[in-house]
Amino acid sequence: MPDAAPSGPAVTCVVPTHDRPELLPRALRSVLAQTSPPASVIVVDDTGSARPVVDAFDGRIRYVRSWSSTAGASRNLGAALAETPLLAFLDDDDTWHPTFLARCAAELTRPDQSTVDFVAAWTWRCRAGHRRPGGSLPPLVSPDDWLHRNPGLTGSNFVVRAGAFRRLGGFDATLPVNNDLDLFVRALDLGLRYAVVPERLVVQYRTGCGDLSRGPGRASGLAGYRDKYRDRLTVSQRRFLRREQYVALRFPDQLRRRRLAYALLGWLNATPRQCVEVVRHRLNGATLYSD
Known part of the structure; x- marks a missing residue:
């Protein structure tokens, strides 16, 4: 106490x-x-x-x-x-x-x-x-x-x-x-x-020590959340969550071609605003990560 x-x-x-x-x-x-x-x-x-x-x-x-x-x-x-x-x-x-x-x-x-x-x-x-x-x-x-x-x-x-x-x-x-x-x-x-x-x-x-910011666990969890609210999500909201799944699947210790494939899928599901944010982070030398 x-x-x-x-x-x-x-x-x-x-x-x-x-x-x-x-x-x-x-x-x-x-x-x-x-x-x-x-x-x-x-x-x-x-x-x-x-x-x-x-x-x-x-x-x-x-x-x-x-x-x-x-x-x-x-x-x-x-x-x-x-x-x-x-x-x-x-x-x-x-x-x-x-x-x-x-x-x-x-x-x-x-x-x-x-x-x-x-x-x-x-x-x-x-x-x-x-x-x-x-x-x-x-x-x-x-x-x-x-x-x-x-x-x-x-x-x-x-x-x-x-x-x-x-x-x-x-x-x-x-x-x-x-x-x-x-x-x-x-x-x-x-x-x-x-x-x-x-x-x-x-x-x-965000220490990388057992957190769920990246990895299959986060991707699976996002899919479960999306399924729970599927009937209420707009098309753009579903795309946002799909992109978050692909970002989560781009984790270290993974085949390079898979990471590239998930990166492409992430871009395809990104909104224009998200694309601008990614470019801005890269130009500023920051590390972009998903929470």
Whole structure:
């Protein structure tokens, strides 16, 4: 448990982890360093590798062994064990700014926000030590406009009322990727309301260590998400998701001709705007990657 008593509404932080014990301590230290610390911290581990890491925190963090196969399932298990009115989630390779929980909880509990169900902060994305602006969730979003692309809600940057989370049925445990986008779409479909903290208080790291930014797992997950919303997706949205699949399949340790084939298929399914973005990134010498 955190050393200091929470100064605001009680929050449970759930941290799903999957065989990345070398990254987990950084995430947990950012949770315990909150200016308004959570009432409890639950690490849900689906491989067993995180137990020594959690034990090193001397009882301040609860360890739960899971046999699930997705981050969504692990988050749901942790949330089911929570006894607080608010929930927050943090991926094992991300970090929170010390004021994240305080800022989100304050926004969520303002007198004029009594009907708000969850609050999200903006993010940074960091790769190889280079930080750039990440998701910037706008205050008003139509779910049908964002079925194909996450406008800024991730598995690490929001605080939600526990009752609202349970009304949603939690994350879709069958989706290995885009489960955060799926949760957001279903929340809007259900009529849940959200507010935004327009500050970058979360850092999402892309380390290449077990993440799902590239590879067959991401491609398969994108196909599953596309099938779930097939009847609602526009033609351009389906093309966008197909392109994301082909980008995901261009991973290292693959035959060069396959990578070239997937690159071609990606270009064929790209919108003019995406083509311009790719060229701009290349001219700036940046590395383009899919999240």
